[in-house]
Amino acid sequence: MSTTITEGTALNKKDFATPNDVRWCPGCGDYAILNAVQRTLPELGIPREKFVVVSGIGCSSRFPYYMNTYGFHTIHGRAPTVATGVKVSNPDLSVWMITGDGDGLSIGANHLLHLLRRNLDINVLLFNNRIYGLTKGQYSPTSEVGKKTKSTPLGSVDHPINPLLFALGSEATFVARTSDTDMKHMVETFKAAQSHKGTSFVEVFQNCVIFNDKTFGPVTSRDSKDDQVLVLEEGQPLVFGANKDKGIRLNGLEPEVVTIGDGVTEKDLLIHQPKSANSAYANLLAQMSYPSFPTPMGVMRQLDGRETYEDALCQQVSLAQSKGDGNLQELLTGRNSWVVED
Amino acid sequence: MSTTITEGTALNKKDFATPNDVRWCPGCGDYAILNAVQRTLPELGIPREKFVVVSGIGCSSRFPYYMNTYGFHTIHGRAPTVATGVKVSNPDLSVWMITGDGDGLSIGANHLLHLLRRNLDINVLLFNNRIYGLTKGQYSPTSEVGKKTKSTPLGSVDHPINPLLFALGSEATFVARTSDTDMKHMVETFKAAQSHKGTSFVEVFQNCVIFNDKTFGPVTSRDSKDDQVLVLEEGQPLVFGANKDKGIRLNGLEPEVVTIGDGVTEKDLLIHQPKSANSAYANLLAQMSYPSFPTPMGVMRQLDGRETYEDALCQQVSLAQSKGDGNLQELLTGRNSWVVED
Amino acid sequence: MIQPNDSFEEIESAVVRFAGDSGDGMQTVGERFTDSSAFAGNDIATLPDFPAEIRAPAGTLAGVSGFQLQFGSREILTPGDVPDALVVMNPAALKANIEDLPEGGMLVVNVDSFKKINLAKAGYDTNPLEDEEFRKKYHLIELDLTGLTKEALAETSLKPSDKARCKNFFALGFMYFVYGRPLEPTLKFFDDKWAKRLPELAEANSLALKAGYNLGDTLETARNRYQVSKVAAQPGVYRKISGNEALVYGLVVASKKANRDLLYSGYPITPASPVLEGLSQLKKYGVKSVQAEDEIAAMGVALGASFAGALSVCATSGPGMCLKSEFIGLASITELPLIICNVQRGGPSTGLPTKTEQSDLLQALFSRHGDCPLPVLAAHSPSDCFDCGMEAVRIALTYMTPVILLSDLYLANGSEPWRIPNVVDLPGIENSFANEDEEYVIYRRDPETLARTQAIPGQVGLEHRIGGLEKGEDGGVSYDPENHEEMTRLRADKIAGISKSFDPIEIRGESEGDLLVIGWGGTYGAISSAVGNLRDEGFSVSSVHLRYVNPLPDELGDVMSRFKKVIVPELNLGQLAMILRAKYLIDVISYGKVQGKPFKVSELREKFLEHVN
Amino acid sequence: MIQPNDSFEEIESAVVRFAGDSGDGMQTVGERFTDSSAFAGNDIATLPDFPAEIRAPAGTLAGVSGFQLQFGSREILTPGDVPDALVVMNPAALKANIEDLPEGGMLVVNVDSFKKINLAKAGYDTNPLEDEEFRKKYHLIELDLTGLTKEALAETSLKPSDKARCKNFFALGFMYFVYGRPLEPTLKFFDDKWAKRLPELAEANSLALKAGYNLGDTLETARNRYQVSKVAAQPGVYRKISGNEALVYGLVVASKKANRDLLYSGYPITPASPVLEGLSQLKKYGVKSVQAEDEIAAMGVALGASFAGALSVCATSGPGMCLKSEFIGLASITELPLIICNVQRGGPSTGLPTKTEQSDLLQALFSRHGDCPLPVLAAHSPSDCFDCGMEAVRIALTYMTPVILLSDLYLANGSEPWRIPNVVDLPGIENSFANEDEEYVIYRRDPETLARTQAIPGQVGLEHRIGGLEKGEDGGVSYDPENHEEMTRLRADKIAGISKSFDPIEIRGESEGDLLVIGWGGTYGAISSAVGNLRDEGFSVSSVHLRYVNPLPDELGDVMSRFKKVIVPELNLGQLAMILRAKYLIDVISYGKVQGKPFKVSELREKFLEHVN
Numbered sequence A, B: 001m002s003t004t005i006t007e008g009t010a011l012n013k014k015d016f017a018t019p020n021d022v023r024w025c026p027g028c029g030d031y032a033i034l035n036a037v038q039r040t041l042p043e044l045g046i047p048r049e050k051f052v053v054v055s056g057i058g059c060s061s062r063f064p065y066y067m068n069t070y071g072f073h074t075i076h077g078r079a080p081t082v083a084t085g086v087k088v089s090n091p092d093l094s095v096w097m098i099t100g101d102g103d104g105l106s107i108g109a110n111h112l113l114h115l116l117r118r119n120l121d122i123n124v125l126l127f128n129n130r131i132y133g134l135t136k137g138q139y140s141p142t143s144e145v146g147k148k149t150k151s152t153p154l155g156s157v158d159h160p161i162n163p164l165l166f167a168l169g170s171e172a173t174f175v176a177r178t179s180d181t182d183m184k185h186m187v188e189t190f191k192a193a194q195s196h197k198g199t200s201f202v203e204v205f206q207n208c209v210i211f212n213d214k215t216f217g218p219v220t221s222r223d224s225k226d227d228q229v230l231v232l233e234e235g236q237p238l239v240f241g242a243n244k245d246k247g248i249r250l251n252g253l254e255p256e257v258v259t260i261g262d263g264v265t266e267k268d269l270l271i272h273q274p275k276s277a278n279s280a281y282a283n284l285l286a287q288m289s290y291p292s293f294p295t296p297m298g299v300m301r302q303l304d305g306r307e308t309y310e311d312a313l314c315q316q317v318s319l320a321q322s323k324g325d326g327n328l329q330e331l332l333t334g335r336n337s338w339v340v341e342d
Numbered sequence C, D: 001m002i003q004p005n006d007s008f009e010e011i012e013s014a015v016v017r018f019a020g021d022s023g024d025g026m027q028t029v030g031e032r033f034t035d036s037s038a039f040a041g042n043d044i045a046t047l048p049d050f051p052a053e054i055r056a057p058a059g060t061l062a063g064v065s066g067f068q069l070q071f072g073s074r075e076i077l078t079p080g081d082v083p084d085a086l087v088v089m090n091p092a093a094l095k096a097n098i099e100d101l102p103e104g105g106m107l108v109v110n111v112d113s114f115k116k117i118n119l120a121k122a123g124y125d126t127n128p129l130e131d132e133e134f135r136k137k138y139h140l141i142e143l144d145l146t147g148l149t150k151e152a153l154a155e156t157s158l159k160p161s162d163k164a165r166c167k168n169f170f171a172l173g174f175m176y177f178v179y180g181r182p183l184e185p186t187l188k189f190f191d192d193k194w195a196k197r198l199p200e201l202a203e204a205n206s207l208a209l210k211a212g213y214n215l216g217d218t219l220e221t222a223r224n225r226y227q228v229s230k231v232a233a234q235p236g237v238y239r240k241i242s243g244n245e246a247l248v249y250g251l252v253v254a255s256k257k258a259n260r261d262l263l264y265s266g267y268p269i270t271p272a273s274p275v276l277e278g279l280s281q282l283k284k285y286g287v288k289s290v291q292a293e294d295e296i297a298a299m300g301v302a303l304g305a306s307f308a309g310a311l312s313v314c315a316t317s318g319p320g321m322c323l324k325s326e327f328i329g330l331a332s333i334t335e336l337p338l339i340i341c342n343v344q345r346g347g348p349s350t351g352l353p354t355k356t357e358q359s360d361l362l363q364a365l366f367s368r369h370g371d372c373p374l375p376v377l378a379a380h381s382p383s384d385c386f387d388c389g390m391e392a393v394r395i396a397l398t399y400m401t402p403v404i405l406l407s408d409l410y411l412a413n414g415s416e417p418w419r420i421p422n423v424v425d426l427p428g429i430e431n432s433f434a435n436e437d438e439e440y441v442i443y444r445r446d447p448e449t450l451a452r453t454q455a456i457p458g459q460v461g462l463e464h465r466i467g468g469l470e471k472g473e474d475g476g477v478s479y480d481p482e483n484h485e486e487m488t489r490l491r492a493d494k495i496a497g498i499s500k501s502f503d504p505i506e507i508r509g510e511s512e513g514d515l516l517v518i519g520w521g522g523t524y525g526a527i528s529s530a531v532g533n534l535r536d537e538g539f540s541v542s543s544v545h546l547r548y549v550n551p552l553p554d555e556l557g558d559v560m561s562r563f564k565k566v567i568v569p570e571l572n573l574g575q576l577a578m579i580l581r582a583k584y585l586i587d588v589i590s591y592g593k594v595q596g597k598p599f600k601v602s603e604l605r606e607k608f609l610e611h612v613n
């Protein structure tokens, strides 16, 4: 989302911290994300009182309590609706919505879908730890098939949701991914989200040390990162690898991993174009997954120009009022009144 | 979905009709769809008592009352959950789920998402009339922007859901579209849906004569059909037009309409491959829409091989029972009992 | 304009019912007859009655749609128990309605529809119109409406099938003649509706209406005509208003009086959809309306908007109320103002979606988990929905609480004349906003109302966080046992204390006696009529109609104790009765009816009579 | 094995509480102490108590987790009002619990955690252990648990930080010495849990446990030891069981007894998740379990499965119950069997998710729209969840109805010894299946039970359609007014008639007298103890504990009328009291507590005393 930027009130990270104890488990990835958000907000030039943080229920959804802004910790899965209400009522606020993989994609995916398609200018951060943290370790809709958890002692049998494909299927205008392991990338991604006008959907890989430790380890850990993460940059070819010698090439409609060198040059590679009109490219990116492909990180899709819901609505209101405010007495009287005389 | 085919009990269309009056408005597209389903079912070689038709609430959702099978008219938006319960409980049943654009995509899209990703072997028919019929004409999540209805007197402001993109984003294994105007195509499509093992999602363009008459007219009407509809056939190039002289070609990742002749041959056209592993192709098809593109009809995606939820679950149960049924007394006794003697 | 001839029989009131196929336009002619009667200065009450299907197969019983109204020169509180005159457009309409017509009642029949096929669809083996018994039983008027209408429209350019569709107005014209109704309001209606877009339709309908009227003048059987004089009404400007319209207006006026923008968020459902539709048209009044993806979302949007400072409202019916329960709990514990309207219909489950009932009262009181009492109001007549809308807003903003407002299908769709208030004379509504100059303590309370104050996002220095976990006065999450008990009791006390702001109970009749009838909601008209009649006959019966179901008015127990018996008629199995019994330990008699229909005055009268003397 | 020395003081019962950080393993040691006591032949009752956060910051009050148990040689019905001995692992645990410890109580403190930083986190300005007053007030035992444990594990290969994590078992060993508990069950537990995967951990914990025990023998201050003899229990095979475990077993046994496969469908929520988790492990018993996307879906899956012939069950807590309301209405009108368990927690809204409460009773009765009564049962002890699970299934299948079964967090997590029934001796459960040889009329009823019969998809010739619209006996949609009234009353009568199948009410005490205490659910132990004590002292107090909240037992009114006063203690603001007042018009006294905690026997005693003599 993007919000009218008011004159720089020189805020800093500390201005966004509350005195409340942060009550996540030691080592939880949520701390890093909180940190990143608290670093991002002061850099946006928006006064603190204009921020509203809305969440559902889950470990991740305790987030608003730790942000010294306006905040609303709502009920499970319903944050998109409350965030919508806040934004529709006052489009001038910078609304950040925090959700988890269970909150956002299990009970709450319908509201998320409708938020995304309506394109309200709201930033959505989905903390994906592929587990239910707060309820102590049942599988979530992003858990992999075969995952053994408390509620799936023989392994889960449902095909997981791909949050990015879901967002693309909902025709979200901004779809990105980042990870709790990369502070700089998080801050950059959150800023990009804020500067996009429309709903910005950001999946954040988040580690739950207690119930699903290192679920993204094979991708984001220090050793694997270079070879397993594909950092996306607009206009740049899809290159990755510790030696920047691997890339993604298109073969018909199938992407393939190639090594730069033996006859393959950067020119053969796909160029990152998050702004293409159709979503097929982003759809390809979103389907690239470990271990066959590197995992893309960054902004996969950014479609400018679709009007936001609140702008369109407010415009209808202003238009209706442009010919003068409604006269209440006339409204009540209507076109078919009659008079009873004394 | 696909179900064990039992010996042909020579059923016919009439066997599937109930004595109940059909209570849709004269001219409603629902009649044609009912007709098509009643023609399809007897041809499947499944005994009548194995069919269960489950629906939500809406004009379309009255469907089960008119089918002489087992049927359940449930509550608004929740049919996928009830259908899931039926199928999980007895995988041997042929379960058909009927929903509307409001029922399935407004209140019920979350359940639909989870049904699709879980891939239960159920056939979903979504009657899309781009309006709320039963509640008398408010806009629906598939209504176009600017649509004036009872609840949007100044035109709707939300970007509509594309049902196919939504289904693809949910990683449905079978995604198709047909229209109430084409009986033959409906029957074919419903048969294809039934023969697919996994959740089959079929969008049916349906005309609501009362509140949204001719909404698909520009595409499916007799005059426009040839030029506006692209009938998909596996392995065939994407050709359309009254003279079969137009086609779809890929330019990078952007499809374009070309005329066969001036230097363009059928060989340059995209070939319909509903079974490709990644969904980018289906995603492209799903985005093709009136008036820039012809409207694709038929099976857009069919991914074989993903296990169904009920099979995986039943397998866990059989596996657990393969070493013999559980002994209840042992279960109750547990590992830490003690005896109090007389 | 056609002059009524003057051979009128003066009557005090009359009940007319129109019945036909869903596509026959019965609701439209009913509404027109109502307008015309209101314009003529009568008091009125209406009862539209239509099936759950949009347009069930033509000619079947399932497709019958009806509209009944009562109009009179005395106070009219109900649409009437039984019709004096019944107009039926086809055999199914006859079949579905004839049992209600008393012997000797006027029966106007569209004979050309009494063909074999239609008779069969209605389940008639033989044509009842050919049965001599039947013909003698009623004051039968047989009209070939289709033929007559086509004839009347011979000169117009309409297609024959379109001509035939004007027959409802022909029938209406005929009834206008019988009851000496003015044609002007209807002609004006044609003009407003079609003159610009479809002038030929406006003309054709006018012709049909007038032809019907003229036929009355020439037709032997229609000779006796009735005259219903003006009701003695308080001077003022009047209009006809339905419950849903009145609710819309009440909310909009309240938003202006409270100086908060109205945000409405809803999801279509019968019979609450017109609230969404009505408010969607009032953008000019600063109203933002959102059609949400479902009722949970509607409530979430409303709650978010309330947090952001709007006056938030949502309306739904029973199934939607089920979905709002969890959010209602959150609204209650965060103490945000919000209006939740339930326009009740027949339940349980999908039930009877186009029929009326009052069976969601206990749900309104107890739907959510935890101890979570909320104010519950109920409107008692179409126009009272205006007052209740305003009152709900007053309570919500004064006490910082969600408020549940109950209406029902009968009130929502029914209409009555309404003396339009002067907007400037209506009272202002106070907000409970935080003081910007003080440290903001979220749940610090006004000692009088126990309300907390509200700080609005965007206000500098009042940043704060709320949520559904139990919390201390400062809003910090607290699992402290004593704090939870204190907070739970404070929230309950706040709601209980709202009764201090109520007007005193109004007793219809003596303030003590044999029988007290306690009602709530849409049964007001029927109860008042029955009780009024009995009192006129000398019985010691009084009635109290509750606007507030929670908290109950402070003096209610006293009032009850002054009567020998207390009876509670409700369109449910005894829900208010249960509440009163629990609270006052009085052996309240419950009289329940669950038929999707309002009480008849006569059945109430009979029941009350059982309990006096 | 270590032999306890013999300087024991014989006591009848004792209450021990362990408290520490969320990561300190207090729940584990509590459970072990319980096992050991059960094994020693005592009666027991437990009260785990933990915060809503998984692992709130170490050392803070928010992170304190506790476990209390009472064990005795007499009938133990509650985990005890106040501890006789309190073990605290850090200053926060001391702060959060010390108020509950009576003067002279044993206080075992892990002194090495009493550092400045930890004291500050707990909000202590000075170290309370340095306060002479404080030291004198309790029987203080200061142990450097970390140091002692590390020392004991010096020889093992564990990392120092892992060694320190065994200190909970050191503390446990010490308490075992004090109360003369056997070590075997705990050593067996180590073996079962870790011997294979982490043998070094099994060994380390064993060493720590034994070292703690041995310390007792050497430590001056721990000299007085207690002896609690075996309780005189009925002969049989026993185990310890929690409410959630018992519920799981009851449901599985019932499914076998009814010959229907069990389909469980749930969505994780505290404190109901263990039901989902427990049933997920019982595939061997033919149980299919589905983790649905939310509670609405869970209910829909269950209902679909019920339609398809399964024994369907779902369990949730308050917020989830809110979401099920609409489906409950559908289940009621379609008359399908289904068990809906609500393991209650503190409300409203997210409330106190890890604390107990009984405040969802009215929700269970009235959450849905329309007149839609359903049977509501409540379990009264952990093991009673087994019986109630079976009883709920009996009612659901006999009467073709959804059944709501209430449990609560206290029962769910608490445990007690359970005499294991002989499965073959348990009664069978009948189904109400359609007769394949007759024409199937969906809503034709058994004249005795008023239950309809069920035809299962797949049965030849019984194809039929059901749904949420009102319908006639044959299942056809019907908007007929009289039919709706008849159907509504039939459904209500069916539910009301279930009481005919109840066992007679059991009265604890005389069947008439001064005061009758009526309870329901998890308050059973506390009420029975308080009433028992008072009776022993000669007061005329009796109690009735209701298993059936709807319908109420037929003779309840009679029983109530034989007492001068009736009091209803509940962990809510008076929900059952309201129902009893409404039904029996008796001035029932409501005694409510909403602190997220069970009643103390002493507070009940005091309250009851106010109302006798």
Ligand SMILES: Cc1ncc(C[n+]2csc(CCOP(=O)(O)OP(=O)(O)O)c2C)c(N)n1
Pocket (backbone or CB within 6 Å): A057, A058, A059, A060, A061, A076, A099, A100, A101, A102, A103, A104, A127, A129, A131, A132, A133, A134, A135, A140, D267, D268, D269, D270, D295, D319, D320, D323
């Ligand atoms: C209606 C409802 N159902 C269930 C719950 C219990 N619940 C709390 S959080 C949660 C899931 C949390 O998972 P996720 O959203 O992934 O968040 P995380 O804790 O992993 O950050 C659930 C099921 C609830 N609070 N409300």
Ligand SMILES: Cc1ncc(C[n+]2csc(CCOP(=O)(O)OP(=O)(O)O)c2C)c(N)n1
Pocket (backbone or CB within 6 Å): B057, B058, B059, B060, B061, B076, B099, B100, B101, B102, B103, B104, B127, B129, B131, B132, B133, B134, B135, B140, C267, C268, C269, C270, C295, C319, C320, C323
């Ligand atoms: C919980 C709930 N909310 C609202 C309704 C009212 N309602 C009935 S059908 C419907 C929408 C119908 O639209 P759609 O699904 O497109 O079906 P159609 O009538 O167009 O076939 C709505 C909102 C309801 N029955 N239940």
Ligand code: SF4
Pocket (backbone or CB within 6 Å): A023, A024, A025, A027, A028, A029, A030, A059, A060, A129, A133, A134, A207, A208, A209, A210, A211, D054, D055
């Ligand atoms: S349980 Fe997992 S997600 Fe929750 S706070 Fe702990 S580490 Fe973080």
Ligand code: SF4
Pocket (backbone or CB within 6 Å): B023, B024, B025, B027, B028, B029, B030, B059, B060, B129, B133, B134, B207, B208, B209, B210, B211, C054, C055
């Ligand atoms: S309202 Fe529309 S969708 Fe509904 S039955 Fe009539 S034509 Fe069909």
Ligand SMILES: [Mg+2]
Pocket (backbone or CB within 6 Å): A058, A100, A101, A102, A127, A128, A129, A130, A131, A132, A133, A140
């Ligand atoms: Mg998670």
Ligand SMILES: [Mg+2]
Pocket (backbone or CB within 6 Å): B058, B100, B101, B102, B127, B128, B129, B130, B131, B132, B133, B140
């Ligand atoms: Mg529709």
